[in-house]
Amino acid sequence: MITVHHLNQSRSQRVLWALEELSLPYQIVLYQRDKTMMAPATLRKIHPLEKSPVLEDNGLILAESGAILEYLQETYDPGGQMKPQERELKLQYRFWLHYAEGSLMPLLLMKLVFASLGKPPVPFGLRTLGKVLGQGVEKAYLNRQLETHARFLESSLEKHRWFAGDHLSMADVQMSFPVFALLERGGIDNLPRLQNWKKNVEMRPAWQRAIQQGGPFEIPGGS
Structure with missing residues (x-):
């Protein structure tokens, strides 16, 4: 099962959207910003940069939304639904x-x-x-x-x-x-x-x- 470590009002919205477009099952671990709008320190347990999104899949831990989106497309989109061919x-x-x-x-x-x-x-x-x-x-x-x-x-x-x-x-x-x-x-x-x-x-x-x-x-x- 894919797990998304999701921070509210953040770039990780992209990952949720991509997963929904690909009709992939996933689970979410939710994190809330603090009063300064920073991510909580608990994200450090998942990735040392304390940033979201972080995606877990088959033992992999992936950060950076662009890298995650490329991984999802390459791994779960064999028909090229989410990448042009020309x-x-x-x-x-x-x-x-x-x-x-x-x-x-x-x-x-x-x-x-x-x-x-x-x-x-x-x-x-x-x-x-x-x-x-x-x-x-x-x-x-x-x-x-x-x-x-x-x-x-x-x-x-x-x-x-x-x-x-x-x-x-x-x-x-x-x-x-x-x-x-x-x-x-x-x-x-x-x-x-x-x-x-x-x-x-x-x-x-x-x-x-x-x-x-x-x-x-x-x-x-x-x-």
């Missing part, structure tokens, strides 16, 4: 699997951090300075970078319904967390294709079953 689309598929965490999520994490500098747990006496610093970095760098990425993503969905073609793939599963975060935190208007992609995700029965299994999905720190 060469050009395969290249796009690989790109999005890496882009999600390599290029987009670092900017979104920075956005979250700098937007939080004027709030607890930053010491009260530093919050005014922190707020000014955070707003300065966002205005001078982050907002422009996120705008560039948002327009790139919007144009990437011009030809196809999904990120790697006309059929859902693990690329979409991997992109779900950063796209949801971008739409929640980015403050960028006029992204109809991305919004439509998000609606298509949320309408999928497998996504809805994953929500039922793992609990409500909201992006931490959204404004």
Whole structure:
């Protein structure tokens, strides 16, 4: 039996969704974030990085959502349901699997951090300075970078319904967390294709079953 160590409101939502799309049986061990929105230390017993998701299967312990999704596709998707077969689309598929965490999520994490500098747990006496610093970095760098990425993503969905073609793939599963975060935190208007992609995700029965299994999905720190 596959076991998912699932942290609420986290990237492990991707793994639950993938398992539901593949109709695989699994069990969940649930973890709750603490008051600082960090993962609990009990996750260290499963993996030394104390991060989620972690997947256990046949004696293997796998971390990193992208690596887990590739493992699930390679192991449990022999018909290629969740991976395109055409060469050009395969290249796009690989790109999005890496882009999600390599290029987009670092900017979104920075956005979250700098937007939080004027709030607890930053010491009260530093919050005014922190707020000014955070707003300065966002205005001078982050907002422009996120705008560039948002327009790139919007144009990437011009030809196809999904990120790697006309059929859902693990690329979409991997992109779900950063796209949801971008739409929640980015403050960028006029992204109809991305919004439509998000609606298509949320309408999928497998996504809805994953929500039922793992609990409500909201992006931490959204404004």
